[in-house]
Amino acid sequence: AQSVTQLDSHVSVSEGTPVLLRCNYSSSYSPSLFWYVQHPNKGLQLLLKYTSAATLVKGINGFEAEFKKSETSFHLTKPSAHMSDAAEYFCVVTLMDTGRRALTFGSGTRLQVQP
Amino acid sequence: NAGVTQTPKFQVLKTGQSMTLQCAQDMNHEYMSWYRQDPGMGLRLIHYSVGAGITDQGEVPNGYNVSRSTTEDFPLRLLSAAPSQTSVYFCASSYSSGTGGRTEAFFGQGTRLTVV
Numbered sequence: 001a002q003s004v005t006q007l008d009s010h011v012s013v014s015e016g017t018p019v020l021l022r023c024n025y026s027s028s029y030s031p032s033l034f035w036y037v038q039h040p041n042k043g044l045q046l047l048l049k050y051t052s053a054a055t056l057v058k059g060i061n062g063f064e065a066e067f068k069k070s071e072t073s074f075h076l077t078k079p080s081a082h083m084s085d086a087a088e089y090f091c092v093v094t095l096m097d098t099g100r101r102a103l104t105f106g107s108g109t110r111l112q113v114q115p
Numbered sequence: 116n117a118g119v120t121q122t123p124k125f126q127v128l129k130t131g132q133s134m135t136l137q138c139a140q141d142m143n144h145e146y147m148s149w150y151r152q153d154p155g156m157g158l159r160l161i162h163y164s165v166g167a168g169i170t171d172q173g174e175v176p177n178g179y180n181v182s183r184s185t186t187e188d189f190p191l192r193l194l195s196a197a198p199s200q201t202s203v204y205f206c207a208s209s210y211s212s213g214t215g216g217r218t219e220a221f222f223g224q225g226t227r228l229t230v231v
Contacts, residue, residue, distance in 0.1 A: 009155070034219050044158075044205065044222045049217075091158060092220075103148070103207070103220055105157035 003027075004093050006106035012103055014114045018065075019078040021109045023091030026072060033074045034092040034103075044090070050074060061085070086113045116197070117141050121223035128196040128230045136226050137186040138206030146209045147189040148220070149181065151202040158205060164189055186210050196230045203227050 007022040025031060035047040048059025055067045065076045074091060091106040122137045140147065150173075157208045160173030164183040171199040178200060180192040189208075193200060207220040 032218075043224045046219045049219050086185070103158075105150075105159070107155060107157040 004044045004091050004104055004106040006091050006109050008109050009107065010110045010112065012112040012114060013081045015083055018078050019081045019085065019111065021076040021089050021091075021111065023076065023106060024072055025074060025091070025093045027093055028108070032094045033065075033067060034094075035059065035063070035074075035076050036090045036092060037068075037087050038090065038108075039087045047076070059088075079112045081111075083113050083115065086111055119160040119206055119208055119221050119223040121204075121226050124226050125226065125228060126226060128228065130196060130198060130230060132196050134193050134196065135206055136206075136228075138191065138223060139187050139204070139207075140143045140189075140221070141187065142197050142208060142210075142221065143186060144208035144210045144221070145186065146211075146220075147183065148207045149179070149189070149191045150205045151200075152205060152206065152225075156170065161191065161204075174193075193228075198230045201228060201230045 003026050005024045010063050033050040035043045037047050038044050047063050048057045048065055048077055050057050050067045058064045063078045065074050067074050088108045088110050092103045094103050119140045121185040128134055130155050137220055148163040149161040151161055152158045159175050161175055162173055164172055166171045167183050167186050170181050173212050181188050204226045206223045209220045
């Protein structure tokens with residue numbers, strides 16, 4: 001079975017400081033991993049994805065994530081937070097085989113950015 | 116290119132009523148899924164489909180039915196609405212990558228359902 005754990009339900013940072021949102025996964029197969037962002041009352045937007053190419057993945061809006069197989073982690077980072085980054089972030093895993101499973105979502109991390 | 120379109124955007128139902136949430140995609144994706152989003156629980160999979168005529172249950176299927184008669188459409192039916200089904204519902208589609216895995220999902224804008 002596959003699962004995703006987002007280690008923090010809330011993260012608060014000051015504008016201009018680094019952001020770290022933590023995600024650990026478990027999967028019996030080689031995973032595809034994604035980070036999505038959801039602004040209030042909006043749909044979900046893809047930030048970045050890992051699909052077994054480079055382990056350091058760059059996404060939109062200055063975000064990046066590193067796939068670490070030995071630690072089964074896929075943490076999301078950004079060097080300098082902006083007020084517009086305040087949103088909920090979801091780590092998502094799916095399998096690299098052709099099985100019928102759909103995406104498995106973490107429970108989400110709400111990012112607050114203080115001025 | 117419309118992507119994934121969900122209707123309606125908002126709906127209020129009385130307990131016991133039935134309704135259908137519509138989802139259509141114009142990207143020729145074979146995979147389609149329905150999720151519900153509740154506070155603190157992320158998105159949970161209700162039902163999914165890997166192609167026309169093929170559907171399967173997800174994590175929380177009770178009280179919902181689906182069918183997939185065409186590649187484009189994947190409606191979600193609430194058989195007898197209950198207050199516990201008050202939630203935001205998202206439809207998503209995706210396709211197989213060249214390596215046999217799955218690509219990222221493309222989401223609709225959501226349907227906010229309240230059951231009173």
